Amino acid sequence: MTRTVIQGAAVATVDARGTEYAEGHVVVDGGRITAVGAGAAPVGPGDRVVDGRGCLATPGLVNTHHHLYQWATRGYAQQSDLFHWLVELYPVWAGLDEDTTRAAATAGLLRLARTGCTTAADHHYVFPAAGGDLLGATVDAAGAVGIRLHAARGSMDRGVSSGGLPPDSLVETTDGALAATQAAIERWHDPAPDAFTRVAVAPCSPFSVSAELMSGAAELARAAGVRLHTHLAETVGEEVQCLAEYGCTPVEYAERTGWIGPDVWLAHGVHLSDRAIEVLAAGGTGVAHCPTSNARLGAGTARVADLLAAGVAVGLGADGAASNEDGGLGPELRQAAYQARLRDGADALDVRQALWLGTMGGALCLGRQDELGSLEPGKLADVALWRLDGLAHAGIADPVAALVLGSLPPLRLLLAGGRTVVEDDVATRVDEHGAARALAAAGTRLAVAAGLSGPSGGSALRHIR
Numbered sequence: 518m519t520r521t522v523i524q525g526a527a528v529a530t531v532d533a534r535g536t537e538y539a540e541g542h543v544v545v546d547g548g549r550i551t552a553v554g555a556g557a558a559p560v561g562p563g564d565r566v567v568d569g570r571g572c573l574a575t576p577g578l579v580n581t582h583h584h585l586y587q588w589a590t591r592g593y594a595q596q597s598d599l600f601h602w603l604v605e606l607y608p609v610w611a612g613l614d615e616d617t618t619r620a621a622a623t624a625g626l627l628r629l630a631r632t633g634c635t636t637a638a639d640h641h642y643v644f645p646a647a648g649g650d651l652l653g654a655t656v657d658a659a660g661a662v663g664i665r666l667h668a669a670r671g672s673m674d675r676g677v678s679s680g681g682l683p684p685d686s687l688v689e690t691t692d693g694a695l696a697a698t699q700a701a702i703e704r705w706h707d708p709a710p711d712a713f714t715r716v717a718v719a720p721c722s723p724f725s726v727s728a729e730l731m732s733g734a735a736e737l738a739r740a741a742g743v744r745l746h747t748h749l750a751e752t753v754g755e756e757v758q759c760l761a762e763y764g765c766t767p768v769e770y771a772e773r774t775g776w777i778g779p780d781v782w783l784a785h786g787v788h789l790s791d792r793a794i795e796v797l798a799a800g801g802t803g804v805a806h807c808p809t810s811n812a813r814l815g816a817g818t819a820r821v822a823d824l825l826a827a828g829v830a831v832g833l834g835a836d837g838a839a840s841n842e843d844g845g846l847g848p849e850l851r852q853a854a855y856q857a858r859l860r861d862g863a864d865a866l867d868v869r870q871a872l873w874l875g876t877m878g879g880a881l882c883l884g885r886q887d888e889l890g891s892l893e894p895g896k897l898a899d900v901a902l903w904r905l906d907g908l909a910h911a912g913i914a915d916p917v918a919a920l921v922l923g924s925l926p927p928l929r930l931l932l933a934g935g936r937t938v939v940e941d942d943v944a945t946r947v948d949e950h951g952a953a954r955a956l957a958a959a960g961t962r963l964a965v966a967a968g969l970s971g972p973s974g975g976s977a978l979r980h981i982r
């Protein structure tokens with residue numbers, strides 16, 4: 518692989534000292550960063566030189582929570598809270614197969630890449646009996662798009678007849694879910710520092726998973742040395758149900774079932790008491806903050822400033838596109854800043870903290886802080902180069918403010934492991950128009966299978982409630 522030398526860009530390294538250069542360079546050799554600094558870097562024969570003037574270089578963004586399959590089911594349940602939204606969508610997701618999952622994952626990963634993301638955690642927890650190899654389809658899609666995937670193998674074993682929310686037809690048995698999760702680890706988990714594919718153990722949520730599966734999953738993950746992920750403390754409804762059923766809050770439930778520890782990151786963490794925040798901080802447990810999804814579902818506003826003050830690692834998540842139709846990670850930087858300020862005042866989260874959430878905070882959640890999350894020599898060559906010289910950003914003196922507070926800038930370049938994934942705002946490895954067509958067809962197939970739409974794709978009234 519040739520060396521890539523980015524010259525003349527503003528650089529926000531997001532290292533521990535917050536080092537920035539008004540005009541600097543980033544040099545990438547193979548899959549790693551070899552130099553970052555002020556001024557110009559020496560150029561050798563055969564180097565690929567990228568003119569970064571007018572641009573800002575940041576670490577590639579790290580997405581800590583997503584459900585890629587949901588890209589094929591956007592626009593449903595537009596006015597619903599989490600439980601009603603899920604109940605409307607389960608029957609549609611029941612039609613998932615390899616082709617629909619591949620189309621949705623490809624589109625979702627393309628959108629993530631086009632918004633600066635180089636590592637994505639995907640929480641896939643719906644496995645219809647006749648669906649086929651859905652995780653395999655997602656892994657293939659990530660390989661095609663070219664960004665890193667943390668495939669969180671989800672599961673549900675608690676259907677309606679056991680007091681859970683999902684239909685019985687959509688849940689696995691406890692043993693079946695554990696065996697399939699173990700098989701996914703054996704097949705795809707790559708512990709190497711420069712891995713493009715890792716697997717995490719990820720039962721879905723307290724209201725769709727038995728306590729037995731939660732505990733068994735934690736044991737399995739620790740025996741295999743992989744990370745643990747689940748939804749927790751997303752809504753008041755979840756807390757009410759947890760108190761009624763288990764006599765404890767969601768975080769206390771997590772403590773009981775082995776789900777507090779430095780190898781755990783939790784999606785949402787919206788409804789947390791002071792004690793719950795202390796528990797997460799003491800346990801080294803991370804939180805995937807999903808501000809747009811929390812707003813879309815009216816779930817609440819996470820206590821991000823308090824979590825950060827307590828020392829909790831907070832990353833950003835786009836969440837599934839059925840609860841965040843934008844699906845990009847870059848826009849979550851601004852959403853995070855805005856929501857923190859709505860909750861705690863204008864000085865609650867500054868633009869550099871927002872960028873930290875989207876980079877180093879995410880790397881910490883995924884246990885990859887030594888490899889990802891900052892631009893430093895020796896780290897993996899995951900770099901976003903944002904154009905700030907267009908109409909939308911020109912004249913904003915602080916480039917990090919332009920990135921976070923302005924509209925999301927176009928990408929001059931996105932590198933993952935030193936390989937180009939996006940150039941001049943176009944994905945380089947997969948045809949975006951073809952992916953959009955495949956996505957639309959997948960969405961129609963799912964709607965038809967659920968009896969919500971004619972084969973021609975005419976929308977059903979249920980979508981427009």
Ligand SMILES: Nc1nc2[nH]cnc2c(=O)[nH]1
Nearest residue numbers: 584722748810836837840
């Ligand atoms: N936001 C969100 N919360 C969940 N809780 C359980 N499943 C989901 C999901 O798909 N999205």
